[in-house]
Amino acid sequence: MAATVRVQVQAGDFDVAALQRALLFDDAGAVVTFTGYVRKGVEGEPAVTAIELEHYPGMTEHSIEVIAREAVERWSLKGVSVVHRIGHLPVGAQIVWVGASATHRGDAFAGCEFVMDYLKTRAPFWKKEYGDFGERWVCARDSDEARAARWQAEN
16 A cells, blocks of 8 residues: 655644544554644744744645655655644644654654654745744754754665
8 A cells, every 4th residue: 555645734723633543544553743833932032922934835735745755765654644834823823743654653753753854944934933023034943954964864
């Protein structure tokens, strides 16, 4: 059976439990998931009250699908699912969900982490933060690039 890949980019919220159930295949012994939330910001920086995410429709979904399919090729995954929200999101809102299922937990953990790391560096999203400071566009972080680069070293 070929692995199932699902990608959704949407403004609306998502149901984590339903997404996880959709990755439960008969021969899957593990489902690993990650849920990301809008946070107040990084310690030592002014607090964030909300973010706004923009994307390039069509290109964004395609880029995420390429990432998910690369994970399927690298590990024995039964399924990969990604939901990423766009639009104006307050602190505490769910922003991204990644799930990977596999026969064994090691593949599920690696696949999920790989997809999330590459989402941060390869998917075309633009993020603006809002707070008492006004508004500012967020640039790529060196720490995100370093996390993604480690997967190339393991290639």
